[in-house]
Amino acid sequence: MEKQKYYITTAIAYTSGKPHIGNTYEIVLADAIARYKRQQGYDVFFQTGTDEHGQKIELKAAEAGITPKEFVDNVSGEIKGIWDLMNTSYDKFIRTTDADHEKQVQKIFKKMYAKGDIYKGHYEGMYCTPCESFFTESQLVDGKCPDCGRPCVPAKEEAYFFKMSKYADRLIEHINTHPEFIQPESRKNEMMNNFLLPGLQDLCVSRTSFKWGIPVDFDPGHVVYVWLDALTNYITGIGYDCDGESTEQFRKNWPADLHLIGKDIIRFHTIYWPIFLMSLDLPLPKQVFGHPWLLQGDGKMSKSKGNVLYADELVEFFGVDAVRYFVLHEMPFENDGVITWELMVERLNSELANTLGNLVNRTISMSNKYFGGVVENKGAAEPVDDDLKEFVLSIPAKVDAKMDKLRVADAITEVFSLFKRCNKYIDETMPWALAKDETRQDRLATVLYNLVESICIGATLLESFMPETTEKILAQLHAGKRTLEDLKTFGLYESGTKVTEAPEILFARLKLDEVMAKVAERHPQVEETQEQPEEEKENVIDIEAKPEITFEDFEKMQFQVGEIIACEAVKKSRKLLCSQVKIGSQVRQIVSGIKSSYSPEEMVGKKVMVLTNLKPAKLAGILSEGMILCAEDADGNLALVAPEKDMPAGAEIC
């Protein structure tokens, strides 16, 4: 019988730095699904890898004083190391710097160009020559440059674009007729309402502003922009060739059964990627699942907050399988999950150590104590046994149903309900009481046999999620490996087998205060930074450089100190504040997008830097006569720029 294929991918990780536990979650989730599919008998191909091009990497490498290639070699290696540490069973680790990938991307680009789907054009919209900036129609103010107020002319800078609109109708049709295509389903509406139905913009697929990318071979100076490069990994990795020389592996595996990605890149995978595939006349992936994020404490993990958790450190504290268990179990299907040290310890103790570890341990020690380790089914059954068996045998189907819907966390919960049932069975049968009664030895043996058998079934189901633990349990019981098919039968454990004499503790209980003390020792800044987010010395930001300007350009701008005398939130907007700013003897109204960082109350009384000769514009229907200047970090946090000494409102800044 030929096995059915199953092709699963993760997003490829961007090699700009070490991935934190939130990034690591995705590969573990994919691994659990891949392992489960294998256990079900599918011929699984599981691909992951790294996305290694782009300006950010070019800059980081320059900073580090090494070549981009050296930089990505290091980071890609580090990422692969973490994937391996997490015991993930990927079949292929693709890198976008792999020669065959690069070559194929060039061919794909050329083919799309030849087909007319990619065309050479210019940035859409308007160009302001003095400002050397591009704007879309919607950004213009009264048809003029929003920065300097002068007329704009049609775009000039050349770039390659992909004709997204050409395939939009087909994609809408596909999404409507394949409700399972975008998961969770709520994401489908977002894509439809925000992008597809309003009309798709053509996508710029080349760049000239940096070099670290795959060159467009027929037009040097252009490199293929990230999404066409990155997304195609799913087909180049299994041997796609757009000239019809695709490998057997490709023909077998494509289309992918599941693209597992983060919810932040759903748009690229459910709009641009399908359209690229249509352009290549390839079938679309069967499903794209945008998983939620794993958050640390009260917010998204970020280096500047100093609350980043890394997989390798967690593994040091808790072990690989505990970390796998945690990320898989704590992540709901649609909402973001939360990870903290406290939660990790709590779960480890109550689920892994108490429910599971202790169950295995007590079962083995009773077998040793009462029968020298020999587990025998003496057939002394009682009604309560049927209840246990029925329950245990019902679990595989329940796990199956959950996994089918990618409800991995729920599947694990089902497995643990089996272990809990076993603990209850021990209380129901009270083996220690049977042991005291000479006439009940067969009954005692049967009870222990039922327990060992149940644990074997549970351990088998655990394999996708915690493969090492499964192995350890079966080894301690001297039991053989089973298939999911085997789990339909109760009693496959060979009667008369001797279990291990000295059961190893599967998961040691941890004391929260001790763990926290150790954590505090290693991360002394964690508690302090939560109180007052201080500037990190090494925290720098690189932004895209603007073209050089002349002193003449600079002189055109007039900056002055402004004092905020009143401020209120703009009702119709989520981000805008409307301030009355005293500049010299006049008071101006200025609207700014700083609500996320400042409340109206705290704005009042501040002296800030204002660009005063900016052409007034209407924002959310309110007139704004100038611009209050702010510094912005990578997370979008804003800080007003103010004179270092007290200066009168209206003082010129030059």
Place this chain on the structure above:
RNA sequence: GGCGAGAUAGCUCAGUUGGCUAGAGCACACGGUUCAUACCCGUGGUGUCGAGGGUUCGAAUCCCCCUCUCGCUACCA
């Protein structure tokens, strides 16, 4: 501003097409037990099911309105 999702026990959440005293896990308390990693088993909730109104014999579940939260998106001079 547009579109969408949500508001249920101290915490995290389940509640299918409206139907018997609204559930689970964690935490907490008490009881039982001792094979085991001070573990396991059992018992325990007067919860305004966000507020208000409506449909119905009956609504957490359907309709209207309000408040708040979240996601995507636009704006963010």
